[in-house]
Amino acid sequence: MTSSDSALRKSRGRPRTPGAEGRILEAALEEYGERGWAGFTMDAVARRAGVGKSTVYLRWRDKDSLLTDAIEAHSSGIEEVDTGSLRSDLEQLAANLFRHYMDPIGWATVRLTVDAATASAALGMFGQRVARRHSESLFAIVGRAIERGEVPADFPTMTLFQCLYGAVTMQSMTLLGARRDLTDDEIARRVTPLVEFVMPS
Amino acid sequence: MTSSDSALRKSRGRPRTPGAEGRILEAALEEYGERGWAGFTMDAVARRAGVGKSTVYLRWRDKDSLLTDAIEAHSSGIEEVDTGSLRSDLEQLAANLFRHYMDPIGWATVRLTVDAATASAALGMFGQRVARRHSESLFAIVGRAIERGEVPADFPTMTLFQCLYGAVTMQSMTLLGARRDLTDDEIARRVTPLVEFVMPS
Amino acid sequence: MTSSDSALRKSRGRPRTPGAEGRILEAALEEYGERGWAGFTMDAVARRAGVGKSTVYLRWRDKDSLLTDAIEAHSSGIEEVDTGSLRSDLEQLAANLFRHYMDPIGWATVRLTVDAATASAALGMFGQRVARRHSESLFAIVGRAIERGEVPADFPTMTLFQCLYGAVTMQSMTLLGARRDLTDDEIARRVTPLVEFVMPS
Amino acid sequence: MTSSDSALRKSRGRPRTPGAEGRILEAALEEYGERGWAGFTMDAVARRAGVGKSTVYLRWRDKDSLLTDAIEAHSSGIEEVDTGSLRSDLEQLAANLFRHYMDPIGWATVRLTVDAATASAALGMFGQRVARRHSESLFAIVGRAIERGEVPADFPTMTLFQCLYGAVTMQSMTLLGARRDLTDDEIARRVTPLVEFVMPS
DNA sequence: AATTAATCGAGACGGTACGTCGGGTCTTATG
DNA sequence: CATAAGACCCGACGTACCGTCTCGATTAATT
Numbered sequence: 089m090t091s092s093d094s095a096l097r098k099s100r101g102r103p104r105t106p107g108a109e110g111r112i113l114e115a116a117l118e119e120y121g122e123r124g125w126a127g128f129t130m131d132a133v134a135r136r137a138g139v140g141k142s143t144v145y146l147r148w149r150d151k152d153s154l155l156t157d158a159i160e161a162h163s164s165g166i167e168e169v170d171t172g173s174l175r176s177d178l179e180q181l182a183a184n185l186f187r188h189y190m191d192p193i194g195w196a197t198v199r200l201t202v203d204a205a206t207a208s209a210a211l212g213m214f215g216q217r218v219a220r221r222h223s224e225s226l227f228a229i230v231g232r233a234i235e236r237g238e239v240p241a242d243f244p245t246m247t248l249f250q251c252l253y254g255a256v257t258m259q260s261m262t263l264l265g266a267r268r269d270l271t272d273d274e275i276a277r278r279v280t281p282l283v284e285f286v287m288p289s
Numbered sequence: 290m291t292s293s294d295s296a297l298r299k300s301r302g303r304p305r306t307p308g309a310e311g312r313i314l315e316a317a318l319e320e321y322g323e324r325g326w327a328g329f330t331m332d333a334v335a336r337r338a339g340v341g342k343s344t345v346y347l348r349w350r351d352k353d354s355l356l357t358d359a360i361e362a363h364s365s366g367i368e369e370v371d372t373g374s375l376r377s378d379l380e381q382l383a384a385n386l387f388r389h390y391m392d393p394i395g396w397a398t399v400r401l402t403v404d405a406a407t408a409s410a411a412l413g414m415f416g417q418r419v420a421r422r423h424s425e426s427l428f429a430i431v432g433r434a435i436e437r438g439e440v441p442a443d444f445p446t447m448t449l450f451q452c453l454y455g456a457v458t459m460q461s462m463t464l465l466g467a468r469r470d471l472t473d474d475e476i477a478r479r480v481t482p483l484v485e486f487v488m489p490s
Numbered sequence: 491m492t493s494s495d496s497a498l499r500k501s502r503g504r505p506r507t508p509g510a511e512g513r514i515l516e517a518a519l520e521e522y523g524e525r526g527w528a529g530f531t532m533d534a535v536a537r538r539a540g541v542g543k544s545t546v547y548l549r550w551r552d553k554d555s556l557l558t559d560a561i562e563a564h565s566s567g568i569e570e571v572d573t574g575s576l577r578s579d580l581e582q583l584a585a586n587l588f589r590h591y592m593d594p595i596g597w598a599t600v601r602l603t604v605d606a607a608t609a610s611a612a613l614g615m616f617g618q619r620v621a622r623r624h625s626e627s628l629f630a631i632v633g634r635a636i637e638r639g640e641v642p643a644d645f646p647t648m649t650l651f652q653c654l655y656g657a658v659t660m661q662s663m664t665l666l667g668a669r670r671d672l673t674d675d676e677i678a679r680r681v682t683p684l685v686e687f688v689m690p691s
Numbered sequence: 692m693t694s695s696d697s698a699l700r701k702s703r704g705r706p707r708t709p710g711a712e713g714r715i716l717e718a719a720l721e722e723y724g725e726r727g728w729a730g731f732t733m734d735a736v737a738r739r740a741g742v743g744k745s746t747v748y749l750r751w752r753d754k755d756s757l758l759t760d761a762i763e764a765h766s767s768g769i770e771e772v773d774t775g776s777l778r779s780d781l782e783q784l785a786a787n788l789f790r791h792y793m794d795p796i797g798w799a800t801v802r803l804t805v806d807a808a809t810a811s812a813a814l815g816m817f818g819q820r821v822a823r824r825h826s827e828s829l830f831a832i833v834g835r836a837i838e839r840g841e842v843p844a845d846f847p848t849m850t851l852f853q854c855l856y857g858a859v860t861m862q863s864m865t866l867l868g869a870r871r872d873l874t875d876d877e878i879a880r881r882v883t884p885l886v887e888f889v890m891p892s
Numbered sequence: 893a894a895t896t897a898a899t900c901g902a903g904a905c906g907g908t909a910c911g912t913c914g915g916g917t918c919t920t921a922t923g
Numbered sequence: 924c925a926t927a928a929g930a931c932c933c934g935a936c937g938t939a940c941c942g943t944c945t946c947g948a949t950t951a952a953t954t
Contacts, residue, residue, distance in 0.1 A: 101542075101929030102919045108931090124407065129909065140932035145911065192407070199403045201462050203326070205396065215463045247456070247486045254455020255448070261402050262416045285448045286487070302898020303950040309900090330940060341901040346942065503925030504923050510927095526809055528755070531914060542928040547916070594809065601805050603864050608727070608798060617865045649858070649888045656857020657850070663804050664818045687850045688889070704903030705945040711905090732935060743906035748937070 104146075111137040112144055116158035121192050125199075128155065156200055156214060163188075163197045163218070166225055174233035175287060181225060182256055182279040183272070189260040190270065198257060223249045248286060255282050305347075312338040313345055317359040322393045326400070329356065357401055357415055364389070364398045364419070369426055375434035376488060382426060383457055383480040384473070390461040391471065399458060424450045449487060456483050513539040514546055518560040523594045527601065530557065558602055558616055565590070565599045565620075570627055576635035577689060583627060584658055584681040585674070591662040592672065600659060625651045650688055657684050707749075714740040715747055719761035724795055728802075731758065759803055759817060766791070766800045766821070769828055777836035778890060784828060785859055785882040786875070792863040793873065801860060826852045851889060858885050 115137035120128050130151055134141045148154040166188055169180040188194035197218055204214035223246070230245045259278060263270075270278075316338035321329050331352055335342045349355040370381035389395035398419055405415040424447070431446045460479060464471075471479075517539035522530050532553055536543045550556040571582040590596035599620055606616040625648070632647045661680060665672075672680075718740035723731050733754055737744045751757040769791055772783040791797035800821055807817035826849070833848045862881060866873075873881075 100921065100927080102931070103921090104930065105919090125404075130911080131909070134932095138932095140934090141911085142913080142933085143931060146930075150911075151909095195403075195407060199407060202396075202400045202403050205462050205464070219459070219463045244482060244486055247482050250456035250459045250483070251452040251487060254457070254459040255451035256455070257458065258420070258451045258455040261406050262420045263406070281445060281448050282451070285445055286452060300898080301896070301952055303900070305899065331942080332940070335901090339901090341899095342903085342942085343944090344900065347899075351942070352940095504927085506926070527806065532916085533914065542926090543916085544918090544929080545927055548926070553915075597805075597809060601809060604798075604802050604805050607864050607866070608795070608802060621861070621865045646884060646888055649884050652858035652861045652885070653854040653889060656859070656861040657853035658857070659860065660822070660853045660857040663808050664822045665808070683847060683850050684853070687847055688854060703901070703947075705905075707904065708945095733937080734935070737906090741906090743904095743908095744937085745907085745939090746905060749904070753937075754935095 105143075108137070108139055108143055109147060112139060112147070112154070113158045113161055115139075116154055117162055117193055120155060120158070120196065124192075130154070155196075159193060159196045159200055160214065160217070162193055166222060168225055168228065170229070170232070174229065174236075174238045175283060175289065177229045177233075178252065178283045178287060179276070179279050181229065182252055182282060183275050185222075185253060185256045186260070186270070186275045186279065189256070195260065198260075222253065226252070251286050252282065255286075306344070309338070309340055309344055310348060313340060313348070313355070314359045314362055317355055318363055318394055321356060321359070321397060331355070356397075357405075360394060360397045360401055361415070361418070363394050369429065371430075371433070375430065375437075375439045376484060376490065378430045378434070379453065379484045379488060380477070380480055382430065383453055383483060384476050386423075386454060386457045387461070387471070387476045387480065390457070396461065399461075423454065427453075452487050453483065456487075507541075507545070510539070510541055510545055511549060514541060514549070514556070515560045515563055518556055519564055519595055522557060522560070522598060532556070554605075558606075561595060561598050561602055562616070562619070564595050570630065572631070572634070576631065576638075576640045577685060577691065579631045579635070580654065580685045580689060581678070581681055583631065584654055584684060585677050587624075587655060587658050588662070588672070588677045588681065591658070597662065600662075624655065628654075653688050654684065657688075708746070711740070711742055711746055712750060715742060715750070715757070716761045716764055719757055720765055720796055723758060723761070723799065727795075733757070758799075762796060762799045762803055763817065763820070765796050769825060771828055771831065773832070773835070777832065777839075777841045778886060778892065780832045780836075781855065781886045781890060782879070782882050784832065785855055785885060786878050788825075788856060788859045789863070789873070789878045789882065792859070798863065801863075825856065829855070854889050855885065858889075 112133060115133045116128075119133050119136060123129075123132075128151070130141060130144060133154070134144050137144075144154065148157065166181065166184045169177050169184065171177050171180060189198070201215040201218055226249045227245055230239065230243060230248070233239050234241050234243065256279075313334065316334045317329075320333050320337060324333075329352070331342060331345060334355070335345050338345075345355065349358065368385055370378050370385065372378050372381060390399070402416040402419055427450045428446055431440065431444060431449070434440050435442050435444065457480075514535060517535045518530075521534050521538060525534070530553070532543060532546060535556070536546050539546075546556065550559065569586055571579050571586065573579050573582060591600070603617040603620055628651045629647055632641065632645060632650070635641050636643050636645065658681075715736060718736045719731075722736050722739060726732075726735075731754070733744060733747060736757070737747050740747075747757065751760065769784065769787045772780050772787065774780050774783060792801070804818040804821055829852045830848055833842065833846060833851070836842050837844050837846065859882075
């Protein structure tokens with residue numbers, strides 16, 4: 089996003105150190121995970137990545153850009169699920185999202201999305217990108233359900249997406265901070281009524 | 290939360306300037322609205338409120354506390370609705386929430402809730418408080434619907450709350466930044482299918 | 491100085507770009523003249539010379555070396571004088587030195603000499619070299635005066651040199667900054683009493 | 692210079708810490724003495740003075756200003772001499788100046804003067820101030836000599852000043868770097884012929 | 893009335909991080 | 924295979940803000 093420029097650079101002079109980009113992103117995530125936003129420092133990231141600060145600023149405009157990229161790169165999306173039935177697919181998906189949010193970096197995606205929705209220019213279309221990537225999983229699931237005839241072809245998938253993801257996100261909002269170490273069982277107990285509600289059997 | 294303490298102070302010495310508290314909260318909101326989180330500084334708040342920094346720090350522990358209080362005080366909750374029918378009550382409520390989010394300070398509530406869910410100690414139970422206050426409106430609505438016999442007594446109100454509010458929040462996440470000036474008509478077009486989905490006619 | 495090495499390189503590999511050396515020296519002088527010591531940067535010199543930084547560092551050890559060479563190369567010494575009489579020779583010489591100091595780069599010689607006297611190793615014997623070159627003119631003048639019998643053979647030329655050059659330098663120190671555009675007349679008015687003092691008629 | 696402003700400040704707000712100014716100047720000198728110009732760091736000065744960087748920058752515009760002030764404050768002038776005879780007064784004075792230059796900070800005065808003569812605005816009239824202060828000693832000496840009848844009343848003191856100080860400065864330029872630990876004897880050997888030259892017995 | 897104590901506006905304080913920039917080194921592709 | 928281009932590491936720059944502190948000036952309640 090910030091770095092690529094063009095693949096076909098003639099590139100005179102010393103080429104950019106190959107590993108650097110990745111090491112910096114990784115260091116950024118680790119720092120963010122350990123210290124949180126408040127304690128997230130460019131100097132610390134550079135030091136941890138074994139890299140000069142200028143090397144970081146050569147690739148990212150500022151702190152926000154780096155953190156955004158780092159988190160977006162990491163939050164590669166929820167794992168696909170395909171259990172054969174719509175209901176259990178949804179339960180799995182919701183549970184996966186829940187687990188994703190338990191991870192500080194997973195939750196950071198939400199944080200950045202909310203920030204992006206505030207600051208007009210800075211964080212750009214971060215929210216849209218994340219939403220699209222996440223919704224794709226759900227569209228795949230519903231697509232298969234339509235093929236199987238479980239739901240009609242004009243099923244309002246997007247609305248389902250908003251309700252299901254929204255509900256999980258809302259739960260996480262009030263839950264996290266207090267505790268972020270739910271067992272699979274507890275997650276299931278929270279997810280099942282949700283799916284039952286949006287997709288009554 | 291931070292300020293009140295107790296009304297029955299004997300209070301020797303000069304009493305606190307009456308208007309100060311309010312002026313500071315107001316200034317905080319204005320600053321936050323204009324400059325966003327990044328540009329939100331205590332110095333600016335104090336200056337705008339025409340108050341010394343110590344006067345601010347005498348009342349609020351730190352920046353987070355002030356901003357939290359300011360936003361919580363402003364976001365006094367969604368207006369009650371009572372149209373006589375559950376469906377239109379829900380549509381009204383969702384539309385109100387939507388409008389609430391269009392306001393930068395309304396949206397800030399979400400931002401803080403998300404932050405609060407990250408930083409363990411700092412922002413405390415902000416999320417819970419907000420959720421409780423918002424959910425009360427919904428419980429009132431559903432309560433009346435139960436009395437009218439529109440829904441069974443064991444209706445999963447909390448789940449409805451999470452889905453409805455979650456969905457509106459999700460929409461706002463991907464919408465805002467791009468544009469935050471939806472007409473009532475556009476809001477209705479977004480809200481109706483949501484309510485139809487969670488509460489099929 | 492730093493660069494030449496030897497002309498008779500067998501020169502395997504790519505030969506050095508012919509113009510580079512000169513362009514760099516010139517760029518160095520221009521930069522130094524425009525921005526002064528504080529604003530004198532290797533990057534700027536390289537950029538102005540249309541050359542990579544390594545091209546510069548291949549020829550000069552460091553910033554000091556480059557600047558030293560650039561200035562020493564330019565400041566090719568005070569023009570010789572030979573009017574036939576010691577007094578007027580001295581007046582001419584002192585006036586020439588004065589004019590030399592009016593030129594920013596001429597004055598830079600002094601600056602570097604002083605720097606050289608501070609930093610032990612870095613600038614090496616710059617001071618001595620400059621002093622020797624300048625004093626040679628004077629020794630020539632006094633040599634002729636001795637031959638003409640104007641002064642005794644054991645005349646303390648070195649002391650005269652120090653007094654005359656020192657006095658002109660001192661005047662320049664307090665003069666420059668204020669104005670560096672003395673007319674020949676003003677220079678004469680400053681020089682004459684000096685020579686009268688060190689060489690009473 | 693930078694700080695004074697006015698004695699009659701109404702002085703609202705916390706007054707500036709009294710000792711700070713002095714501690715900073717002292718720390719600056721020590722740092723400069725130990726590390727030289729290249730290693731002279733604002734951070735280090737602040738740390739050594741036990742002071743925040745902002746406290747330094749509140750008083751001095753930038754690095755140059757601080758160092759200038761520090762050196763000017765320290766270089767409080769050459770000690771007065773009064774031996775009863777002009778010649779030995781001059782020898783003493785020249786020797787004192789020599790010793791002053793042996794001290795890195797004493798020599799720094801020269802460096803700054805030369806810089807000041809280059810950069811028009813930055814260092815202001817530093818050269819003039821230094822020259823005036825130093826010349827006052829000499830004027831006192833010559834004044835007494837005139838009273839004693841050793842020299843005529845119209846003696847060109849300023850020219851003497853320029854020659855004597857200039858000569859000592861010139862010697863130091865070519866001497867320093869090599870070695871800056873002359874014994875009193877060596878100093879005397881360098882000074883005597885100088886005085887003999889400008890003031891023949 | 894004099895004393896006491898809390899609060900006020902103002903702003904300096906010690907820190908810490910920011911994003912920039914320069915020095916000198918190192919790694920490529922180029923000629 | 925020496926040279927040239929420019930990315931690299933390092934660390935200082937000067938700025939901004941945090942939350943604390945120290946002033947002198949109010950402003951009641953208590954002596």
